[in-house]
Amino acid sequence: MKIRQSLLMKYLLIITAALILWPLVLPIYYIPKEFLDNEVKQKIMYLDTEKLEQMWHREASKLNGGTPEKINKRLQTLKEQYSMATMFWVDADGNTKLMSPNQLKIPNQWTLQDSVEFMKKSVGTGPFTIVAYIGGDSNQGFMVFQVPHTLTEPLSPSFIDDMYLLAFGFLVFALFLFISWLFFSKIRRRLVQLQTAMTEAGETGIPDKVAISKIDEIGQLGQAFNRMIDELTKSRKREQEEEVLRKQLIANISHDLRTPLTTIRGHAYSLQKESLSPKGEESLHLIESKVDMLSQLLDNLLSYTLLSAGKYTIKRKETDMMRLIRASLVSWYPVFEKEGFEVDVRLQEKVLVWNVDPQWLTRIIDNLFQNVVRHAKSGRYVGVRTEEKEGRNVVVIEDRGSGMNNGSHEKGAGIGLSIVSLMLKEMNLDWEIESSSSGTRIYLHEKI
Amino acid sequence: MRKNLLYIEDNKEIGAWVSEDLTERGYHVIWLTSGEGAIGHMESADLVILDIMLPGLDGFSIGQRLKKEFPKTPILLLSARTSIDDKLQGLHFADDYVTKPFHPDELAARVEVLLRRFGKISPPLIQLAHISIHLDQNLIVDSRLNVEIILTAKQFQIFTYLLRHPNQILTKEQIYEAVWGSPYMEGDKTLMVHIRHLREKIEKNPSQPQIIETIRGIGYRVKQ
Numbered sequence: 001m002k003i004r005q006s007l008l009m010k011y012l013l014i015i016t017a018a019l020i021l022w023p024l025v026l027p028i029y030y031i032p033k034e035f036l037d038n039e040v041k042q043k044i045m046y047l048d049t050e051k052l053e054q055m056w057h058r059e060a061s062k063l064n065g066g067t068p069e070k071i072n073k074r075l076q077t078l079k080e081q082y083s084m085a086t087m088f089w090v091d092a093d094g095n096t097k098l099m100s101p102n103q104l105k106i107p108n109q110w111t112l113q114d115s116v117e118f119m120k121k122s123v124g125t126g127p128f129t130i131v132a133y134i135g136g137d138s139n140q141g142f143m144v145f146q147v148p149h150t151l152t153e154p155l156s157p158s159f160i161d162d163m164y165l166l167a168f169g170f171l172v173f174a175l176f177l178f179i180s181w182l183f184f185s186k187i188r189r190r191l192v193q194l195q196t197a198m199t200e201a202g203e204t205g206i207p208d209k210v211a212i213s214k215i216d217e218i219g220q221l222g223q224a225f226n227r228m229i230d231e232l233t234k235s236r237k238r239e240q241e242e243e244v245l246r247k248q249l250i251a252n253i254s255h256d257l258r259t260p261l262t263t264i265r266g267h268a269y270s271l272q273k274e275s276l277s278p279k280g281e282e283s284l285h286l287i288e289s290k291v292d293m294l295s296q297l298l299d300n301l302l303s304y305t306l307l308s309a310g311k312y313t314i315k316r317k318e319t320d321m322m323r324l325i326r327a328s329l330v331s332w333y334p335v336f337e338k339e340g341f342e343v344d345v346r347l348q349e350k351v352l353v354w355n356v357d358p359q360w361l362t363r364i365i366d367n368l369f370q371n372v373v374r375h376a377k378s379g380r381y382v383g384v385r386t387e388e389k390e391g392r393n394v395v396v397i398e399d400r401g402s403g404m405n406n407g408s409h410e411k412g413a414g415i416g417l418s419i420v421s422l423m424l425k426e427m428n429l430d431w432e433i434e435s436s437s438s439g440t441r442i443y444l445h446e447k448i
Numbered sequence: 449m450r451k452n453l454l455y456i457e458d459n460k461e462i463g464a465w466v467s468e469d470l471t472e473r474g475y476h477v478i479w480l481t482s483g484e485g486a487i488g489h490m491e492s493a494d495l496v497i498l499d500i501m502l503p504g505l506d507g508f509s510i511g512q513r514l515k516k517e518f519p520k521t522p523i524l525l526l527s528a529r530t531s532i533d534d535k536l537q538g539l540h541f542a543d544d545y546v547t548k549p550f551h552p553d554e555l556a557a558r559v560e561v562l563l564r565r566f567g568k569i570s571p572p573l574i575q576l577a578h579i580s581i582h583l584d585q586n587l588i589v590d591s592r593l594n595v596e597i598i599l600t601a602k603q604f605q606i607f608t609y610l611l612r613h614p615n616q617i618l619t620k621e622q623i624y625e626a627v628w629g630s631p632y633m634e635g636d637k638t639l640m641v642h643i644r645h646l647r648e649k650i651e652k653n654p655s656q657p658q659i660i661e662t663i664r665g666i667g668y669r670v671k672q
Contacts, residue, residue, distance in 0.1 A: 250531075254529070254530060255501055258548050259528050261549045263461045264549070265550070266465040295549050299530055322634060326621070326665075326667065327619065329617075330618075344665075345665025350635065
C-alpha cells in the first residue's frame with residue numbers, strides 16, 4: 001500500500017486543510033467586500049487616526065506662507081480624497097475660509113471664546129478633530145479636519161453585530177463537520193459491509209469472498225479475509241475429499257467381504273435341498289446363522305469405524321417418533337412373529353417429536369431389536385412403549401430374556417451397543433439400561 | 449405365463465446360483481455379467497435385478513438409464529453395498545434394495561411384491577376366507593351366498609390398498625395418507641371407524657377378524 005492511499009493520510013489531509021483554512025476565514029470574508037464595496041474602502045482610510053493626523057500636519061506645514069487661493073485649492077483636492085471628512089481653515093484674522101461642507105455651528109468670524117468652545121467640543125463629544133497651524137505657525141491661521149467617530153472606530157469584527165459573518169463562520173464550521181462526517185461514515189459503511197460479508201455463510205457454509213474496491217487499510221483487511229477464505233475453502237475441500245476416500249475405502253472393504261459371504265450363503269441354501277443327515281442339517285443351520293451374524297457384525301464394525309472417526313454425516317430434523325418406531329416395527333414384526341415372540345406395542349396417541357436423524361434412530365432401534373431377537377429369545381416377549389418418567393417422554397424397549405450379564409450375550413453384541421451409545425450421544429439423546437435375569441429394559445429419552 | 453427377469457451380476461458364483469434359484473421358482477431369467485446390451489432385453493423384461501459394483505458402468509448409472517427409458521419396469525438393486533448413502537442413492541430410481549448376503553426366499557418374495565405392485569401379475573381372483581375379490585372389476589363377492597358386498601368408496605379404497613400390499617403390515621398413517629391423501633394426525637380415529645365398518649361387511653365375525661388382521665399398536669395386515 002502506498003502511503004498516499006492510506007486512510008491515515010486522508011484524515012491528516014482533512015485536519016491540515018481545516019487548520020490552515022481556519023485563520024483565513026476572516027480575511028476570506030472581508031477581502032471580497034474590500035474590493036467590491038467602495039464605502040468600506042473609504043472607511044479604511046479613516047481607521048488609522050495617527051496616519052490621518054500626520055497627513056494633516058504635513059499638509060499644513062506644506063502650505064507654509066501660501067496664498068489663500070493656494071490653500072483653498074489644496075483643501076479642495078484633499079476633500080476629494082477624503083470625501084467623508086469635514087474640512088475648513090481659518091486665516092490669521094479669524095475668518096473662516098472654505099468650509100466643506102458648510103456647517104452652521106462653525107462661526108464665520110472666530111473669537112477667542114469660539115476657539116475655546118470648539119476645542120472643548122472636539123475633545124469631548126464632538127467628532128474626531130485634527131487642528132493644524134498652517135505652516136506650523138499660529139500666526140498664519142489653522143486648518144481643521146473633522147470625521148465622525150463612527151468612521152474612526154475600528155471595523156467591528158463582532159459576530160453578533162454582523163449576522164452575515166456569523167452565518168459565514170457557521171457555514172465554514174459546518175462544512176468541516178460535514179467533510180469529517182462523510183469521511184467517517186464512509187469508513188463505517190465499508191466496515192459494516194465487511195462485517196456482513198464475514199458473517200453470512202455462502203453455499204458451502206463458508207462466507208463468500210468480499211469485493212475490494214480500494215487498496216487502503218480496510219481494503220487490506222478485506223484481502224487478508226479473502227486469503228483466509230481461500231485457505232478455508234481449500235482445507236474444507238481437502239477434508240471432503242478425504243472423507244469421500246475413507247467412505248469409499250470402507251464401502252469397498254465391506255463389499256469385498258460380503259461378496260464371498262453371499263456365495264457361502266447361496267451354497268448353504270443349495271445344500272439344504274440335498275438330503276442330509278440330521279447332523280448335516282444342524283451344521284448347515286449353524287453355517288447360515290453365522291453368515292447372518294458375520295454380515296451384521298461387518299455392518300456394525302464399519303459403522304463404528306465411521307462413527308468414532310466422526311465421518312458419519314448426521315442430518316438432524318424434527319422427527320415424529322411414533323411414526324418412526326411404528327415403521328421400524330413393521331419391518332421387524334415378521335421376524336418376531338417367526339421366532340414366536342409376543343409383540344406388545346403401547347405407543348402414546350400424542351405426537352412425540354424429537355430432533356434427531358431419522359436414519360440414525362432407525363439404525364439404533366434396529367440394533368436394539370437385533371439384540372432382542374438374538375439374545376432374548378428365551379423370553380419370547382418384546383415390548384415397545386412410551387412412558388412419562390420424571391416429566392420426560394421416554395421410549396422403552398423391553399424383553400424377558402436372561403439379561404445382559406447372563407451368558408446368552410454372544411460376542412458381537414457389544415459393538416452394536418457401542419454404536420447405539422455413540423449415535424445417541426451425537427443426537428443429544430440419553431439412555432438407561434435396566435437388566436436382570438428376568439429381562440432387560442432400555443429407556444431412551446432426550447437429554448435435558 | 450412365465451415372467452422374464454433381467455439379472456445383471458458380474459460375480460459368476462452368485463450369478464449362477466441366483467439364476468438357477470429363480471428359474472426353479474418359475475421365472476425366465478436372462479443373466480448378463482455387465483450392463484452392456486441390457487437395453488436390448490428391456491422390451492421383454494418384467495423386472496430388473498441389478499448389482500451395483502459392475503465392470504464398466506456401475507449399477508447406479510445403468511439403473512438410471514433403464515428407468516428413464518422404461519419407467520414401468522421395476523428395478524431391484526441387489527448389492528453388497530450396505531451404507532445408508534448407497535441405499536438412498538439407489539432408491540432414487542430403483543424400487544427396492546436388497547443387501548447381500550440375502551436369503552433367496554426374501555429375494556423371491558420381494559420380486560413378487562414388485563411384480564404385483566407394477567401390475568405385471570394381475571391376480572384375476574383373490575380368495576380370502578369366504579370372500580372372493582375381482583380386483584379388475586372392482587367386485588367383491590361373498591362366496592357362501594354368492595352376493596356382492598357393496599362397500600363405500602373409502603372402505604373400498606382401504607381394502608384394495610391392503611390387498612395390493614399382501615402380507616405387509618401397513619401402519620395407520622400409511623393407510624390414511626394413501627387413502628385420504630392428507631397427513632395423518634396422531635390420535636385421529638377416522639381410520640379405525642372406517643375399518644370397523646369395513647369389517648362389519650366382510651368379516652364373518654367382526655369382533656374376531658379373519659381377513660384384516662390388526663397388528664396391535666402398529667397397523668393392519670391382509671395375509672394372502
